[in-house]
Amino acid sequence: MADEALLEKDVTDEDAADEAGRPDDRIDDERHDEDNILKPEFVNKVEDALEDGDSERAYELVEPLHPADVADLLELLDREERRQLAAAITDLMTSEVVAELNDFVRDDMMEALPAASVAQIAEQLETDDAVQLIEDLDEEDRQAILAELDDEDRIAIESALSYPEETAGRLMSREFVAVPEHLTVGGLIDFLREGRDLPNDFLEVFVVDEKHHPVGTCALSWILRTPRAIALADVMKRDQTLIPAMLDQEEVGNMFQKYALVSAAVIDESGRLVGQMTVDDVVHIIAEEAGEDALLMSGAGEGDINEPIRDAYSARVRWLVANLGTALVASGIIYLFGAAIEQLVALAVLMPIVASIGGNAGTQTMAVTVRAIAMNQLTRSNTRRILWREMRVALLNGVTIAVLIGLGTAAIFTPLLGGVIAAAMVVNVMVAGLAGVLVPVIFDRLDQDPAVASSVFVTMITDSMGFFAFLGLAVAVGVV
Amino acid sequence: MADEALLEKDVTDEDAADEAGRPDDRIDDERHDEDNILKPEFVNKVEDALEDGDSERAYELVEPLHPADVADLLELLDREERRQLAAAITDLMTSEVVAELNDFVRDDMMEALPAASVAQIAEQLETDDAVQLIEDLDEEDRQAILAELDDEDRIAIESALSYPEETAGRLMSREFVAVPEHLTVGGLIDFLREGRDLPNDFLEVFVVDEKHHPVGTCALSWILRTPRAIALADVMKRDQTLIPAMLDQEEVGNMFQKYALVSAAVIDESGRLVGQMTVDDVVHIIAEEAGEDALLMSGAGEGDINEPIRDAYSARVRWLVANLGTALVASGIIYLFGAAIEQLVALAVLMPIVASIGGNAGTQTMAVTVRAIAMNQLTRSNTRRILWREMRVALLNGVTIAVLIGLGTAAIFTPLLGGVIAAAMVVNVMVAGLAGVLVPVIFDRLDQDPAVASSVFVTMITDSMGFFAFLGLAVAVGVV
The missing domain is CATH 1.10.357.20 (SLC41 divalent cation transporters, integral membrane domain)
Incomplete structure (x- = not known):
């Protein structure tokens, strides 16, 4: 992902930097207003292109956008326009766009696609995002999509679906870095450099005992600041906050806030490490839980403007x-x-x-x-x-x-x-x-x-x- | 901090781990209920100890708590009890406790302390927490405290106070890691190991040009996974989200959510890197902003139960x-x-x-x-x-x-x-x-x-x- 972004932005960024003195600042450009909202003029241009059936112009307009902005744009359009745009920009509809889409908009768009296409998208996503993609579909659609997935992804998603909605087990990521306690810092760094099946982005390394129970956690900054010869057991923090897989998401959010966590180990009933929650996912939960009280008190249910x-x-x-x-x-x-x-x-x-x-x-x-x-x-x-x-x-x-x-x-x-x-x-x-x-x-x-x-x-x-x-x-x- | 926690928890943790199969899980122990709330029985024990004037017993009860729980406990007590407890556990009243305290409770407790004591606490805190500590005090109290601080801290705090309330400039941390573009990954790791004035915890390394403008950002996991000889410029992500120092905190929260950030560079008007916002601080902002709508719509103002x-x-x-x-x-x-x-x-x-x-x-x-x-x-x-x-x-x-x-x-x-x-x-x-x-x-x-x-x-x-x-x-x- 890093490389991709780099290739794509290399030239334009440097120009922008010279000109404005603040390189690639997303605020207040030709597409965004000062609140980082897509300008109506820009949205209108895309709508006009779609109305004219000019897919190429629509593609050119959308291409420079960040995936999160592509998702925003889709949400701003009406149903018909959304499908036209999605058809016009198929290769820009990356997993990141799908992950950032509003739940209702995503469900609506997925229902219109054949199972094989949804499965193709689900395979690109991380487990937690893939689960979101299919958890609200009908049982029949869901089975059709699961059947299309390869074994590893299907098992991970089925395991997530076995936990109740809005619990840590349903929401956690199954991709994390766990290492045995006996390593040195140098040994850990070598393992990270050589390891093939490791996630690209992680914020913390979990240290586990032979039963796969978490015994400590190590911020990456500590690893980077410690000489190679030091034992991991002397660097890691033993005092960690563990999230039971059955814990409700509201409590997960409260724990992240209270203990200022960036990631935390999720454990099953026998105390084994089964996943991790990272703060970028928890941020959405915290915003949702804090915001929904106003809606619930007014009796407006989920109160999303994209709700059918x-x-x-x-x-x-x-x-x-x-x-x-x-x-x-x-x-x-x-x-x-x-x-x-x-x-x-x-x-x-x-x-x-x-x-x-x-x-x-x-x-x-x-x-x-x-x-x-x-x-x-x-x-x-x-x-x-x-x-x-x-x-x-x-x-x-x-x-x-x-x-x-x-x-x-x-x-x-x-x-x-x-x-x-x-x-x-x-x-x-x-x-x-x-x-x-x-x-x-x-x-x-x-x-x-x-x-x-x-x-x-x-x-x-x-x-x-x-x-x-x-x-x-x-x-x-x-x-x- | 890591070492401290390690020494302190070394013995008890291992016992707990053997016993429960989930080491140091904070949920559902003798002090917390299943929602991670301090049990009333525990709070009553502390109150009884304070009423009996038995500071030693109060200290013993509070000592095993996480700083965030000490803050919660103080909030649950009434004003008189708070002061008694604070007096009984002076050396447990760490900067982490103060940083986690509810604004109103903190202001109330600080107003009761002499300027020198507040300055002593402020010196231990990171700049952003220290600013919170004194921003709501009277001008006179504030000046008295600033006068007690050493030059470096005072200048940092005065610089923060020069930005309007609830902007990135007021809230950002002035401690971050910024390195020049020409480094290799190995050179960066050596710099991090040897650097003396670096923060203990950081989530990202910012890469800057000779004018101190940010040109890229590097997740620590990428540094750890890349061979030492590779140039930093080939690993870093150029496409980064920059936060203008004058941006309102609500928009900062929206950007962190939208772009799934864990930290971001804050720039001044000329595009120079002046600070960073990290997600653990932004989480509080997001929760506050999302939650306050219900209060504002009802006309309840800040609506905090600790408000005078x-x-x-x-x-x-x-x-x-x-x-x-x-x-x-x-x-x-x-x-x-x-x-x-x-x-x-x-x-x-x-x-x-x-x-x-x-x-x-x-x-x-x-x-x-x-x-x-x-x-x-x-x-x-x-x-x-x-x-x-x-x-x-x-x-x-x-x-x-x-x-x-x-x-x-x-x-x-x-x-x-x-x-x-x-x-x-x-x-x-x-x-x-x-x-x-x-x-x-x-x-x-x-x-x-x-x-x-x-x-x-x-x-x-x-x-x-x-x-x-x-x-x-x-x-x-x-x-x-």
Whole structure:
């Protein structure tokens, strides 16, 4: 890969370097804007070429792009254009492009290809990328593709598929460097230079005992900085973080973050080294896990703009139906106070305010809580302290808003109604704080993802309590 | 660091290895649960020791922990306990612990220490961590600490502070390995072995020309796999991703993800190599940027559970006040239809349903849009296609919910009212889809963070439109 890149870029780079003083800087060139996004003008040129059926021009436009940018370009096009472009640039559709494609776009493009072509692509990929390529296909398609692969690749992919989705075993790379403990640094370097079946890129060497259990790890920089005669056992770090193959990807991401890892050994149940996770793969997992909470809390499912419409519909409509249910509960409460509203229509005018602010306050607290749970910051050890903290914030917020809306209501309607709405506001914002912490914490204790359903419950509680506190208090103090 | 870890862990590790068959696996031991979280029983033991004033017992409990776990433990304790523990384990409070501490907890602990002590800690840290340590302090405290540092550290930190917050220049490490192009692989290895002022850990060697402009980069694995006589220029990759020092951290994270980088050269305006960003630092940035959207959309500011209460209050209350403003707009619309509500109280009972579902649908679309913008998936090239996609999803969702609520309302109240609420629902969910895409896109075009204020506008639009469509239609068709 290094050589390829070198040949390809040799001339153009040097020119660019002389001219701009910053060689091959990908930002702000004729194709990218200052945020490193492909310019619409460039995308339009490619679209025009495709529309004119001019494959050659499309090829020329795409050729200078980095594989990750080719993937971006495919994602920006619509379905029909994607297939046209893929057909026009077949030899630029490298394994790197396929590995960088959005899951939905990749699946869509793969479904359109015959099994033999997909198998050909899968063979070029590293195991972990090949698994991604076929894991979401139908069982039938998957078998057809596996049958086309050579034995070694098929066994590696089948082994990966035997682990549950989103676990280290499914995601790990099966290509890594493991060496016995008795080597010297010089012996290791000779082994690396001569070894034939070694991966091209690796960040760490794993040291194993005779049972293939990891006993230490050695950063490549230490190997390079140590005299050849020193024993590997004296350089390696014994204190390493091992990833059980069944560990969920979210926890893998947390461990990489917490211990600042660049790669880590994956072990099976008997403690044998079976693979490695490297940080470039984990980065995607961390971004996905951290970003999905906003989507899950809003009830938008996977929330990818490339998700097929029928999937987006079925993911979202179920939460809207759930929301319909909770809205009916709130309506039921209003219905109970129908007579009061008939007498004083101001109640109907004001009641959504209490519910709305409570909902917003609840969402704030819930977002903070969900994030803290995801980052392992909120644990059973400090739940009470955090609940107490949030209640104090809620009291401050509630009182502030209550004073504003209370004074306004007193001025426009009556002082009594101002007092009622102020009291209802404090109650509802406090309830929102309580629910915003407790609902996600309870879901987490029940081993449910706290981001998924918390929103529906918190909103139901704050809506119902908002209407009930306001209308109930109004009736109780005799406003009507 | 390697040696230290080795000496410290030598004995215990081997015991653990024999016993469990997986040496030093940090998961599910006596101190950690299966999610690698410190067990409450362990935390309680430490708290009990502190309460009893038994520093020695506290020290013994904490000593076996990884620095990242010591940081976690400090975060789990309350303020008073934190200071007691820090005092009890002074020599375990290494630079690694300080670097791993949550920003708020670290600032709080540092403010309590005299300038000389903070300077002592800062000196041990790498520049980027030292900058984090002092960047949020008062100007006065900062100067006092800088004055205590030796010249080299002070100049490095002042140079970092001269770049804006959250840019590559502020965050980069100033310790890296850069070598001239004419070296052979063997010459490079000799230089690395003999070089005195080199960092201990590095992932890549940068090759520079005589003007100190980067011309290529060399993964350590390639150096280790190449015969000594080969010229470095033939091994290195010329096609590298360079990070401008003024680039925002969000874009740095996107580049690391997109190009699967483990480290990258940072260049100043004249194209000179001035630092490097490594993936272990970028991982934190990616997680922070991806996770903060949920917090920003909810209006919870930084949303860290360790944020001081007064900061949490001022961040959140401003959005609640804004929400009060938008709720008043919605109330104003209800007020316009006060006479209709007085005649038919069913309108007051049903109207929050239309607003609530619209709000939820708008939040779903907004979350998807904000995420796609953050990941550079939604650009000027495909905005129209995505808007069209979202409108189709909205139509499907709107019709589904409209049928459900329409039939229910027809059964309980009148068929005419059922028709009114169904039509209002379709209108509001479509409006929600439109606003959910356009509001964040417009903020983005105006160079505002689309996550920050979108929520307030989308909710205002869906609330107002919900009440207006339902009550307006009811009056127009003569329900009342």
